[in-house]
Structure formats: C-alpha cells, structure tokens
Amino acid sequence: MTEHLGKTGIERAARATGILPLLLFLGAAAMVPHTAAGESYRLAIAWVPGLGVNLSFMLDGLSVLFALIITGVGFFVTLYAVDYLHGHSHTGRFFVFLHAFMLSMLGLVLADNVLSLFVFWELTTIFSYLLIGFEHEAEASRKSARQALLVTGAGGLALLVGFLLMGIATGTYEISQMVAMSASLPDHPLYGAILVMVFLGAFTKSAQFPFHFWLPNAMAAPAPISAFLHSATMVKGGIYLLARFHPILGGSEAWTAVLVIVGGVTAVVGAFTALGQTDLKKILAYTTVSALGIMTMFLGGQNAPSLTAAMTFLLVHAIYKSALFLVAGIIDHQAGTRDIEKLGGLARSMPVTALGAFAACFSMAGFPLFFGFIGKEIMYKGALAEAMMPGLTTAAAVLANGLMTAVAGIFLIGPFLSGAARHPGPRPEACAAMCSGPLVLGGLGIFFGIVPEFVGNWLVSPAVLSFHAHLEHIKLELFHGINPPLLLSALTLALGVALYLARKRVNYGVCRAYEMIPLDASRVYDAAVAAVAALGRAQTRVLQNGSLHRYFYIVAGAFVLLTGYSYVHGMQVLPDIGVPVLSLREWLLILVILAAAGAVLVTRSVLLAICALGVVGAGIAVIFLSYGAPDLALTQLLVETLTVIIVSIILLHLPGLGPGRKTTGRKKLFDGVLAVGMGVLMTTLILTVLSTPLDRSVTDFFENNSYLAAHGRNIVNVILVDFRSMDTLGEIIVVATAGLAGYALIQKRRERL
Amino acid sequence: MIPSLILRTATRLLVSMILVFSVYLLLRGHNAPGGGFAGALVAGTGFALYIMAEGSESVRRAIRIDPRGLIVFGMGLALVSGLIGMLAGKPFLTGLWWTIAEINSREIVVGTPLFFDIGVFAIVLGTILTLILALEEN
Numbered sequence: 001m002t003e004h005l006g007k008t009g010i011e012r013a014a015r016a017t018g019i020l021p022l023l024l025f026l027g028a029a030a031m032v033p034h035t036a037a038g039e040s041y042r043l044a045i046a047w048v049p050g051l052g053v054n055l056s057f058m059l060d061g062l063s064v065l066f067a068l069i070i071t072g073v074g075f076f077v078t079l080y081a082v083d084y085l086h087g088h089s090h091t092g093r094f095f096v097f098l099h100a101f102m103l104s105m106l107g108l109v110l111a112d113n114v115l116s117l118f119v120f121w122e123l124t125t126i127f128s129y130l131l132i133g134f135e136h137e138a139e140a141s142r143k144s145a146r147q148a149l150l151v152t153g154a155g156g157l158a159l160l161v162g163f164l165l166m167g168i169a170t171g172t173y174e175i176s177q178m179v180a181m182s183a184s185l186p187d188h189p190l191y192g193a194i195l196v197m198v199f200l201g202a203f204t205k206s207a208q209f210p211f212h213f214w215l216p217n218a219m220a221a222p223a224p225i226s227a228f229l230h231s232a233t234m235v236k237g238g239i240y241l242l243a244r245f246h247p248i249l250g251g252s253e254a255w256t257a258v259l260v261i262v263g264g265v266t267a268v269v270g271a272f273t274a275l276g277q278t279d280l281k282k283i284l285a286y287t288t289v290s291a292l293g294i295m296t297m298f299l300g301g302q303n304a305p306s307l308t309a310a311m312t313f314l315l316v317h318a319i320y321k322s323a324l325f326l327v328a329g330i331i332d333h334q335a336g337t338r339d340i341e342k343l344g345g346l347a348r349s350m351p352v353t354a355l356g357a358f359a360a361c362f363s364m365a366g367f368p369l370f371f372g373f374i375g376k377e378i379m380y381k382g383a384l385a386e387a388m389m390p391g392l393t394t395a396a397a398v399l400a401n402g403l404m405t406a407v408a409g410i411f412l413i414g415p416f417l418s419g420a421a422r423h424p425g426p427r428p429e430a431c432a433a434m435c436s437g438p439l440v441l442g443g444l445g446i447f448f449g450i451v452p453e454f455v456g457n458w459l460v461s462p463a464v465l466s467f468h469a470h471l472e473h474i475k476l477e478l479f480h481g482i483n484p485p486l487l488l489s490a491l492t493l494a495l496g497v498a499l500y501l502a503r504k505r506v507n508y509g510v511c512r513a514y515e516m517i518p519l520d521a522s523r524v525y526d527a528a529v530a531a532v533a534a535l536g537r538a539q540t541r542v543l544q545n546g547s548l549h550r551y552f553y554i555v556a557g558a559f560v561l562l563t564g565y566s567y568v569h570g571m572q573v574l575p576d577i578g579v580p581v582l583s584l585r586e587w588l589l590i591l592v593i594l595a596a597a598g599a600v601l602v603t604r605s606v607l608l609a610i611c612a613l614g615v616v617g618a619g620i621a622v623i624f625l626s627y628g629a630p631d632l633a634l635t636q637l638l639v640e641t642l643t644v645i646i647v648s649i650i651l652l653h654l655p656g657l658g659p660g661r662k663t664t665g666r667k668k669l670f671d672g673v674l675a676v677g678m679g680v681l682m683t684t685l686i687l688t689v690l691s692t693p694l695d696r697s698v699t700d701f702f703e704n705n706s707y708l709a710a711h712g713r714n715i716v717n718v719i720l721v722d723f724r725s726m727d728t729l730g731e732i733i734v735v736a737t738a739g740l741a742g743y744a745l746i747q748k749r750r751e752r753l
Numbered sequence: 754m755i756p757s758l759i760l761r762t763a764t765r766l767l768v769s770m771i772l773v774f775s776v777y778l779l780l781r782g783h784n785a786p787g788g789g790f791a792g793a794l795v796a797g798t799g800f801a802l803y804i805m806a807e808g809s810e811s812v813r814r815a816i817r818i819d820p821r822g823l824i825v826f827g828m829g830l831a832l833v834s835g836l837i838g839m840l841a842g843k844p845f846l847t848g849l850w851w852t853i854a855e856i857n858s859r860e861i862v863v864g865t866p867l868f869f870d871i872g873v874f875a876i877v878l879g880t881i882l883t884l885i886l887a888l889e890e891n
Contacts, residue, residue, distance in 0.1 A: 630786040638794035645801045712783035721866040739880030746887040
C-alpha cells in the first residue's frame with residue numbers, strides 16, 4: 001500500500017473509511033423504531049450444521065444499543081485517528097485493525113449462536129492484542145498486548161467451556177432458543193459449572209477484580225484505541241454477555257451474590273486506585289475499571305430499576321469516557337505529556353477541547369442536567385429496590401460515584417484551570433476533526449441529560465425489555481421529586497468534593513493498603529508467564545539439545561517401546577508367520593539389500609554409507625515393482641535418488657565430517673540394540689498385517705469408481721488428487737512449510753558464518 | 754572443482770530429456786504410473802544433475818524465477834482448483850470435468866484434479882530446488 005499511495009493518499013483513504021461506521025450507525029439507527037416497539041429480527045446461515053453451529057444473528061433492543069455505541073464511537077475515532085497518527089508509517093495497518101475490530105465487535109453483539117458469539121469474542125481479543133501492540137517497537141507495548149491477550153484469551157476459553165456445557169444442558173446453541181427453555185436451568189446439575197465458566201469469560205473481558213490489571217496496562221495503545229476498545233466497546237463485551245444471559249442464568253442467589261460482590265469490589269478498588277494516578281490515561285483506565293464494576297454489580301440485580309440502571313450507565317459511560325480518552329489523546333498530542341503534574345492552563349490555550357472535557361467530566365461527576373446525573377439517580381433507585389444486599393450495593397455505588405466525582409475534579413482542575421502550563425507552555429488547539437469527537441460526545445451527554453425520556457424510551461428500556469420482556473418499563477426523568485435517590489445524589493456530590501480536597505491523604509492510605517496486600521493477580525500472572533518460559537527452557541535443554549543422535553534416539557526409542565508394548569499387550573495369539581517361498585531373483589535381491597546394509601555398518605566413509613543406504617532403498621523399490629506396485633516403486637526410487645544427492649551436498653559442504661568418528665563400544669551396543677529392536681518390530685508388524693485377511697470393500701469402491709467418477713485409470717493417482725485430495729492438500733502444505741523452514745534455517749546459518 | 758567434460762556434455766542432453774519426461778509423468782499420471790509428485794521428483798533430479806555439471810548460478814538463470822515463488826504458485830493453484838468445485842456448489846476439492854475435444858469417438862477430458870496435480874508438482878519441485886540451491890550456495 002505504501003508503495004502505491006503517498007502518505008497523504010493513505011490518510012485520505014483512511015478518512016474515507018469513516019463512511020463504514022457512519023453507514024452502519026445509520027443502519028442501526030433506522031432499526032431503533034422497530035426494536036423500541038419490541039420487535040426482533042433473526043438471520044441464520046448454516047455454518048457447520050452437523051455440529052449445530054450456525055452463523056446466526058439477532059437484532060433486538062440490546063444489540064441495537066451496543067451497535068449504536070460501537071458504530072457511533074467508531075465513526076469519531078476513525079476521524080480522530082487520522083490526525084492523531086499523522087505521519088505514522090503504519091497508518092494503513094492501523095485502520096485495517098480498527099475496522100476489523102469494529103466488525104468483530106458488531107458480530108459479538110449480534111450473534112445468536114453461542115459458538116459464533118465465541119468466534120467473534122476471540123476475534124475482538126485478537127484485534128485488541130494487535131492494537132495494544134500497535135507501537136510494537138516499544139517493549140512495554142508488546143508486554144501489555146501479550147498480557148491482555150493471555151488474560152482475556154484464557155477467559156475466552158473458559159467461556160467456550162461454559163457455552164458447550166450450556167449446549168449440553170439445553171440441547172441447543174441458539175441463544176433465542178435457550179431463553180425459551182431456561183426456566184429449569186438453575187436447577188440443572190451443570191448450572192454451577194456453567195456459571196463459573198461464563199463469569200470467568202465476562203470478568204476477564206470486562207476487567208473485573210482480580211483480573212482488572214490488564215486494562216490499565218492496555219493504555220500502551222494509541223489514545224483513539226483506548227477510547228474505542230478499552231472504554232466504549234470491547235471491555236463492555238463481558239457486560240453484554242451478562243446482560244444477554246441474564247434471563248438464562250440469572251435469577252439464582254449465586255448469580256446475584258457473585259456479581260454484586262465482584263462488581264462492588266471492582267467499582268470501589270478501581271475508583272480508589274484512579275485517585276492516585278498522575279497519568280491522564282491511567283486515571284481514565286482505573287475509572288473505567290470502576291465503571292465496569294458498577295455495571296456488573298447492577299446486572300446482579302433482578303428488578304427493573306437495577307437492570308435499567310446497568311443499561312443506562314453503560315450508555316452514560318460509553319459517551320463520556322470515550323470523549324475523555326479522546327481529550328487525553330489531544331492533550332498528549334498537542335502538549336507532549338499526559339502527566340497532570342506538568343499540565344496547566346489548557347482551558348485558555350485549547351478552549352474547544354476544554355469545552356468537550358468539561359461536558360464529559362460533568363457527566364462523569366454526575367451533575368444535574370448532565371446524562372451522568374440521570375444514570376446515578378436510576379442507579380440509586382435500583383440499589384434501594386434490590387432484594388439481596390441493598391445496603392451493600394447502595395454503599396458501593398455511593399462510594400464509587402463519589403470517588404469518580406473527585407477524579408473528574410482531578411482531571412479538570414489541574415490540567416485545565418490551574419495557572420499557566422508548568423512544562424510545555426501554551427499549546428495550539430487541535431484540528432477540527434480531532435475536536436469533533438469530544439465536542440459531539442460531550443454535547444450528547446448534555447442533550448441526553450436534559451431530555452432523558454427520549455433516550456430512555458428509545459434505547460435503554462427496549463434494551464432491558466429485550467432480555468426481560470416481563471419487567472415494567474422504567475421512565476428516565478430529570479426530576480422525580482425529593483426522594484431517597486436525590487438525597488443520595490446530593491450526598492455523592494458532597495462526598496466527591498470532600499474526597500477531592502482530601503485526595504492526597506486518601507491516596508496515601510490507598511498506597512499503604514496496597515503495600516499490605518501480599519499477593520495480587522498481576523504478580524500471579526507474571527509468575528505464571530515466567531514459569532511457562534522456564535518450563536520451555538528446561539524441556540528444550542532436555543529434548544532439543546541440538547544433537548541429531550539424541551533426536552533419533554528419542555524418536556526411535558519411543559516408537560519401539562510404545563508400539564512394542566501395545567503390540568505385545570493387544571496380541572491375543574501369536575500370528576501365523578510363515579516363511580514365504582521366494583524365487584531365485586527375490587533371494588538375489590535380498591542378498592544385495594543385505595550386503596548394502598552391511599556396507600553401511602562397516603564403512604568409515606560417510607559418503608559411502610549414504611550411497612549404500614541408497615542401494616538398500618533402490619532394492620526395496622525393485623521389490624515393490626516385482627509385486628505390481630509401479631507407482632510406489634517409482635516414487636521410492638526417486639526419493640532415494642534425491643536423498644542421496646541432497647545428503648551428499650550437505651556432507652560435502654560440512655567441515656570435519658570426512659571419515660566417521662570413532663564411537664565407543666557401549667554406544668555401539670546401544671545403537672545396535674535400538675536398530676535391531678526397530679527392525680524386528682517393523683518386520684513382525686508387517687507380517688502380522690499380512691496374516692490378517694484384507695478388507696476389500698474400500699479397494700472395490702476405488703476400483704469401481706476410479707474411471708467412472710474420476711476419469712482416471714491409475715487408482716493410486718486418482719486417490720491422491722481426487723478421492724482423498726484433502727489429505728494430499730495437507731501433505732503439500734507440510735512439504736511447502738518444511739521447504740521454507742529449511743530454507744530459513746540454511747539462510748540463518750549463512751548469516752552467522 | 755571443475756566438472757568433467759563428459760559430465761557436462763552428457764548433462765546437456767540428459768537434462769532436457771529428464772525435464773520432458775517429468776512433464777510426461779505429470780500428465781499421464783491419471784491413467785498410468787506417474788503423477789505430480791513423481792514428476793516433480795524426476796524434474797528435481799534433473800536440476801540436481803544440472804547443478805553438479807554447471808553450478809547453481811546457471812540453474813538460477815535457467816529457471817528464471819525464485820523457486821520459493823514456485824511453492825507459492827503451486828499452493829495457490831491447488832487451492833484454486835479446490836475452490837472451483839465450491840463455486841459449483843459442491844464441497845471443497847470436488848473434481849469437476851469438462852470435455853474439450855473428441856478424437857476417434859474418444860472424449861478428451863480436462864478436470865480440476867489436473868490443476869491440483871500441477872499444483873502438487875510445483876510445490877514439490879519448488880521445495881526441492883529451494884533446498885538444493887540454498888545448500889549448494891551455502
């Protein structure tokens with residue numbers, strides 16, 4: 001691509017790709033009136049029908065809400081990234097990954113078959129890996145990418161197990177059919193295992209405690225990626241999963257207890273950690289962890305207000321957090337640092353960015369007239385209405401929201417409002433394309449905050465009702481009257497101000513608490529990765545020590561022992577091995593082969609040994625020929641010829657391998673035993689095979705159909721290229737791979753010399 | 754090491770015959786002993802002989818393309834020949850046949866397995882040449 005298009009050409013093309021998310025967004029928006037009316041659409045394409053795997057998609061209120069977030073944020077991120085990456089040498093690659101991720105994410109939220117859902121789930125993990133590691137020349141970037149891949153990938157495998165168990169328990173892999181027969185699932189003996197596996201998948205993807213450590217590290221990705229994948233979309237994959245399977249797996253006490261506790265802990269721990277960060281992106285990453293915890297906590301609930309709270313907050317968070325990440329990227333891009341200690345006075349030099357940042361931060365802090373306020377109100381309403389642990393939920397929500405209010409203050413007051421910049425001085429405003437994202441998303445936060453009924457009726461309620469049709473419709477309103485939620489909101493703001501003022505002391509306490517914890521998951525992860533590497537090194541030392549002798553001993557020894565054992569073990573009676581009557585010609589052939597084999601043993605010249613082995617092979621080819629297998633004989637002869645040629649070339653080029661080295665007596669004995677063992681075993685095996693009657697049904701099929709169905713008289717070749725061509729395809733792939741790998745090895749050796 | 758005149762002269766005669774024979778083996782393979790794999794091995798020995806007589810440089814000049822390209826070409830051809838069956842709505846790698854001519858009331862047919870076999874030929878020959886040339890030039 002770089003060769004055909006100039007730098008600006010690629011950037012123009014990248015900008016044009018913004019049309020893809022835009023069109024998809026408009027398409028999803030066009031579906032909103034239908035899904036708001038409770039309709040759903042399903043499309044299924046058979047994929048592997050024999051295994052019940054269909055590429056089936058379903059569009060309902062929940063999918064549409066996610067699809068709008070994915071494509072909407074995707075559109076602004078595309079516009080933004082063109083200028084953010086201006087001059088980067090891999091711009092084309094970036095946009096391919098970006099859009100591939102977006103399509104995978106859309107597949108994830110639209111899939112109706114759990115196995116196709118799993119495929120899209122893993123695709124998002126892979127593109128997340130590629131995008132976190134986009135600046136692959138930095139070691140931190142590669143390490144973070146690998147960490148995210150391993151953590152979410154392991155969770156994905158657990159999820160697959162959960163899906164398969166669900167398939168066993170319900171007899172179907174279609175989510176829409178599972179919902180219909182889910183009433184008895186909590187009583188199923190597999191329910192506990194399913195729950196654990198699905199939770200592992202959701203918690204790793206959505207960065208729940210104790211798996212949350214990968215998300216802050218994923219901030220090594222470029223800012224638009226953090227805005228898109230690691231705040232608005234991919235990390236919400238786990239939330240989507242919990243919502244989608246709420247009607248199937250939810251409803252038990254275990255579900256509620258685990259989600260409320262894990263979500264609550266994540267919300268509080270994430271928010272406390274965010275308070276002490278100085279890097280803008282790390283601040284946002286930890287508040288994202290906290291926000292995901294809040295969503296998880298409310299998905300643990302069973303009543304309409306709780307679930308509405310989870311879905312409302314999902315939208316609230318996606319809007320303000322992606323805007324803030326884009327702002328952080330603009331600051332980094334324009335000012336060259338993301339350290340809040342070094343930034344200052346940005347409100348004056350970058351007024352447009354500041355406007356977006358203020359709108360988004362006020363939404364995050366939950367001020368009235370901003371969408372965040374609506375989210376908080378409904379949250380408290382839901383928490384108070386819960387049947388299990390309402391007090392705990394409310395306390396966690398108030399604390400986490402209070403902390404987020406304080407964090408919003410930290411994000412705004414230091415960098416934007418404090419005096420002139422300490423580090424870089426006044427910086428120019430970013431261009432319109434970069435500012436458009438924060439401005440529009442920030443403005444959306446105000447718009448939704450003023451007319452919450454609009455978004456509640458069209459997006460949030462349909463999403464909740466699509467997975468729980470029987471629940472009542474919860475209206476989102478700006479003012480409900482003076483009631484407990486309003487009082488809790490006021491308390492939250494007060495708590496936020498207090499925490500902001502006491503932030504230094506609180507952070508000191510948090511750091512002390514962290515020091516007291518002896519073991520956290522990130523250290524367990526590091527230890528596990530180190531252990532795998534050590535195991536790899538150890539087994540390489542034992543098995544791959546570079547000695548051809550050792551390799552051959554292992555292969556031949558394993559063959560003789562394992563095959564010999566199973567042969568002796570499985571044999572009922574000794575096979576009837578008779579000595580066949582041979583003609584004179586055959587005796588002569590055997591004599592030649594034996595003489596050549598003897599020459600291999602006796603000679604000191606490696607070259608002579610290779611030639612003698614070639615004679616053995618040629619003799620065997622003649623035997624094949626005399627028993628009416630010309631194809632086999634031809635191939636055998638040719639392979640022998642080429643082997644001799646190639647080995648001779650190698651030997652002629654190798655230094656110091658002229659006459660064979662002297663081997664010790666003990667080693668000779670060992671070699672001899674192994675060789676004799678191998679020979680005896682193979683001979684016995686072949687004679688046993690020959691003594692059992694041949695099943696001719698397959699041969700008959702090939703004989704009868706070779707010419708009629710496949711237009712060929714040479715059955716061997718017809719089998720190779722037609723009847724069993726899939727096998728041949730596999731074999732030629734092996735040949736090609738071996739050839740290229742051998743070439744690479746030879747080249748590497750040459751470079752070293 | 755200067756190869757003997759006899760070897761060089763004989764090689765000129767032999768290699769062309771060996772290569773023609775390898776194509777013959779490839780094409781007759783469907784009805785008589787031979788086929789893509791055997792044909793490629795024959796061609797490989799031919800080129801090996803040529804390397805011994807004339808050196809690897811002249812072989813590279815003679816084949817003109819990088820043998821690794823031959824591997825890629827063969828893989829592509831084998832896959833495409835499998836995909837043709839899919840285009841016709843049948844499973845991957847299903848053989849399809851077309852009658853291209855009729856001589857003495859005998860049909861001459863061409864099918865996707867032939868392309869598959871040519872792909873096998875290219876991959877095997879490409880692998881042999883890649884390895885032998887790399888070893889020889891090392």
